[in-house]
Amino acid sequence: MLKKQKAFISTSVTVVLAAGVLVTGCGNTSAGGSQSNSSASNASGKASITIWDIQTGQSQQVVKNMSQAFNQSHSSIQSNVQFFENDPYKQKIQISMGAHNPPDIFVGWGGGVLKSYIDAGDVYDLTSALNSDSSWSNRFLPSVMKPVTFNGKVYGIPNDNVQPVMLFYNKQLFKQYNLTPPKTWDDLLNDVKVLKSHNITPISLGGKDQWPDLMYEEYLVDRVGGPTVFNNVVTGKANAWSDPAFMKANTMIQQLVNAGAFEQGFSSVSSNQGEDAALLYTGKAAMELMGSWGFATVLSDDKSFIEQGNLGFATFPTVSGGQGDPNDIVGNPSNYYSISNDSKNKSADVTFLKDAVLSSQNVKDWISIGDVPPVQGIESQLKQATYGDYLSFTYDMVKNAPNFQASWDQALPPSEAQELLTDLSKLFLNQMTPQQFSDDMNKYIKS
Amino acid sequence: MGTRMNWQRWLMVVPAVLFFVVFALFPMAIAVYYSGLQWNGIGAAKWVNLMNWQQVLHDGEALHALRLTGEVMVLSWVFQTPVSLMVGVFLAGRQKHRAVFGVFYFVPLLFSSVAIGVTWSYMLNPNFGLIDALLKSLHFGSGNQNWLGNTHIALLVVSMIIAWQFIPFHSLLYQGGAKQIPDSLYEAATIDGASVWSNFFSITLPQLKYTIITSSVLILTGSLTYFDLIYVLTGGGPGESSTVLAMDMYKQAFVNQNIGLGSVLAVILAVAGVLLSILTLRFTGFNRMESQLEGM
Numbered sequence: 241m242l243k244k245q246k247a248f249i250s251t252s253v254t255v256v257l258a259a260g261v262l263v264t265g266c267g268n269t270s271a272g273g274s275q276s277n278s279s280a281s282n283a284s285g286k287a288s289i290t291i292w293d294i295q296t297g298q299s300q301q302v303v304k305n306m307s308q309a310f311n312q313s314h315s316s317i318q319s320n321v322q323f324f325e326n327d328p329y330k331q332k333i334q335i336s337m338g339a340h341n342p343p344d345i346f347v348g349w350g351g352g353v354l355k356s357y358i359d360a361g362d363v364y365d366l367t368s369a370l371n372s373d374s375s376w377s378n379r380f381l382p383s384v385m386k387p388v389t390f391n392g393k394v395y396g397i398p399n400d401n402v403q404p405v406m407l408f409y410n411k412q413l414f415k416q417y418n419l420t421p422p423k424t425w426d427d428l429l430n431d432v433k434v435l436k437s438h439n440i441t442p443i444s445l446g447g448k449d450q451w452p453d454l455m456y457e458e459y460l461v462d463r464v465g466g467p468t469v470f471n472n473v474v475t476g477k478a479n480a481w482s483d484p485a486f487m488k489a490n491t492m493i494q495q496l497v498n499a500g501a502f503e504q505g506f507s508s509v510s511s512n513q514g515e516d517a518a519l520l521y522t523g524k525a526a527m528e529l530m531g532s533w534g535f536a537t538v539l540s541d542d543k544s545f546i547e548q549g550n551l552g553f554a555t556f557p558t559v560s561g562g563q564g565d566p567n568d569i570v571g572n573p574s575n576y577y578s579i580s581n582d583s584k585n586k587s588a589d590v591t592f593l594k595d596a597v598l599s600s601q602n603v604k605d606w607i608s609i610g611d612v613p614p615v616q617g618i619e620s621q622l623k624q625a626t627y628g629d630y631l632s633f634t635y636d637m638v639k640n641a642p643n644f645q646a647s648w649d650q651a652l653p654p655s656e657a658q659e660l661l662t663d664l665s666k667l668f669l670n671q672m673t674p675q676q677f678s679d680d681m682n683k684y685i686k687s
Numbered sequence: 688m689g690t691r692m693n694w695q696r697w698l699m700v701v702p703a704v705l706f707f708v709v710f711a712l713f714p715m716a717i718a719v720y721y722s723g724l725q726w727n728g729i730g731a732a733k734w735v736n737l738m739n740w741q742q743v744l745h746d747g748e749a750l751h752a753l754r755l756t757g758e759v760m761v762l763s764w765v766f767q768t769p770v771s772l773m774v775g776v777f778l779a780g781r782q783k784h785r786a787v788f789g790v791f792y793f794v795p796l797l798f799s800s801v802a803i804g805v806t807w808s809y810m811l812n813p814n815f816g817l818i819d820a821l822l823k824s825l826h827f828g829s830g831n832q833n834w835l836g837n838t839h840i841a842l843l844v845v846s847m848i849i850a851w852q853f854i855p856f857h858s859l860l861y862q863g864g865a866k867q868i869p870d871s872l873y874e875a876a877t878i879d880g881a882s883v884w885s886n887f888f889s890i891t892l893p894q895l896k897y898t899i900i901t902s903s904v905l906i907l908t909g910s911l912t913y914f915d916l917i918y919v920l921t922g923g924g925p926g927e928s929s930t931v932l933a934m935d936m937y938k939q940a941f942v943n944q945n946i947g948l949g950s951v952l953a954v955i956l957a958v959a960g961v962l963l964s965i966l967t968l969r970f971t972g973f974n975r976m977e978s979q980l981e982g983m
Contacts, residue, residue: 447925503814
């Protein structure tokens with residue numbers, strides 16, 4: 241569901257090809273060849289540590305500032321951040337891990353990919369370091385730590401911003417038709433009915449890109465059955481996709497489709513090109529379920545819509561009788577820094593993670609560019625920032641969430657994730673029944 | 688002459704053969720090899736014999752993709768051939784203004800496929816699209832037509848856009864072919880009192896036989912590889928209703944990181960292309976290359 245990732249698919253084709261040539265042609269020797277970063281120290285006796293990151297634009301500047309400030313306050317450690325493009329990075333880190341020539345600190349998304357490195361013994365366990373310093377371990381919002389916690393051990397710390405999925409709505413339209421943002425599923429269906437009767441598209445959906453479909457599935461399954469339902473899929477439990485919660489959620493999705501909730505032709509509307517957001521801020525559609533980056537999309541495409549106070553935001557409705565906590569959220573929890581086991585300067589690495597990453601100055605920098613870092617106790621800072629309402633809302637969502645489910649297409653192996661997206665789009669088109677969906681997806685579970 | 692000449696002849700062939708081996712045969716052999724691997728493109732590859740082939744042949748998805756490719760092939764031929772033929776013959780005429788028309792007709796071929804795809808997807812957008820607005824203002828239908836998101840017509844619409852892109856190229860072929868027809872044939876027919884239509888059906892069409900075959904082979908084999916436009920327009924969707932073979936190959940190999948399965952599809956595509964060309968040429972007698980101008 242990472243928006244950036246989809247946009248760079250064409251790049252990734254080239255990269256996979258190139259990586260293929262690299263692996264088959266040259267073996268592992270040339271992978272990350274220029275990196276001799278595990279050298280213990282340089283001439284001046286300073287510990288030199290290398291960090292690989294993928295930030296761009298303003299975010300990249302924030303990370304650069306963080307590294308520079310750290311170097312000035314730590315005379316014995318020299319940190320050096322290198323930036324890569326999102327998709328090339330994924331291959332680069334994988335190859336350098338395999339070649340045992342990784343950077344000291346590397347960025348990641350937690351979940352399955354990190355797990356595969358941990359299983360190979362390539363990632364340093366941060367648990368004891370965190371436990372020995374409560375001011376550090378208590379810095380982060382608990383729900384964000386799940387993707388880097390395995391068997392009670394922590395292998396990474398968050399390093400940028402949270403991106404929960406929320407329900408955006410057009411305040412003007414809601415006011416015009418005396419509606420309130422839906423608190424329950426029945427409210428939502430009712431709002432849909434009222435909006436339909438006034439010829440307003442109730443919900444804007446970028447179905448062409450398929451990943452926006454997934455957000456409905458993620459939320460509904462969690463609301464109906466709680467987090468264990470999808471966990472069973474991840475852990476490969478037989479027939480996990482046949483859980484009644486999937487059946488119920490998928491039936492509800494089709495109920496929404498058949499009620500005419502989505503715009504005509506949603507299956508050819510692209511979210512990557514901002515067409516779904518356009519329906520919202522032009523007043524053609526009243527709601528849109530989108531990750532927190534949806535705010536930035538509207539801000540860049542039609543700033544006046546936000547400045548006039550027309551963009552509302554709410555949490556996903558509750559489902560009566562559901563097992564899940566109504567405060568649970570889905571989306572992209574954060575990016576994370578982890579230390580590689582091959583690093584020769586682990587104590588310097590830990591110092592960097594502790595002193596530099598999401599330090600008070602670093603947090604200020606993130607907020608100044610409109611990002612919400614997953615750090616405890618920054619409520620008043622967020623409130624005072626530009627668009628403070630929105631930043632505070634995002635923060636509270638994450639702070640109050642018992643469970644923050646990372647996007648499923650990131651949590652599953654690629655072929656299963658792809659099949660999930662295709663099957664979901666068929667479900668939204670009524671080309672597939674909930675039963676067929678479960679049966680087909682069960683084939684991908686390997687026990 | 689003698690052996691020395693032969694040696695020189697062989698030398699002339701070397702660059703062509705070299706290019707063919709490096710850029711055609713070698714990659715094909717690699718694809719055949721990859722089709723036996725279980726490999727994500729990065730990590731260690733495992734040799735699995737014919738497992739990928741079995742999976743592809745037993746899986747309805749590949750057959751579905753194959754069927755869609757066949758549909759695109761037929762639609763492309765049906766859309767492109769008659770129009771190209773008419774435009775080409777028209778442009779082969781002598782009046783001056785036709786050259787100006789020719790420039791306009793040729794324009795679509797100058798755009799990149801991605802630019803065409805993006806432009807058309809904006810024009811066909813069901814909510815903000817130009818085509819919808821146009822139809823609505825002319826009182827055809829109620830608007831909000833879901834051109835590219837309707838499972839029943841998506842492939843048809845895509846085929847029409849493909850035709851829009853390639854008709855100029857085939858028109859050019861026909862224009863060239865029609866210009867080669869000796870004037871004396873038409874002069875003789877005129878003396879015999881033939882009409883414009885019988886001129887077309889009795890002289891132009893038979894004389895264009897080999898041009899039609901060439902153009903058809905290009906359309907049919909080309910249909911196997913349509914990818915870029917489809918990728919931009921529908922991404923293979925909605926559902927899988929425009930996932931043609933080339934699209935499926937890309938998805939398997941690069942999105943699903945299943946290089947082995949993708950390679951199987953690539954091999955199928957290559958074999959189908961070769962077979963198709965051979966069959967068309969055999970079937971039409973093109974390879975005999977007899978002259979159309981005997982006795983003139």
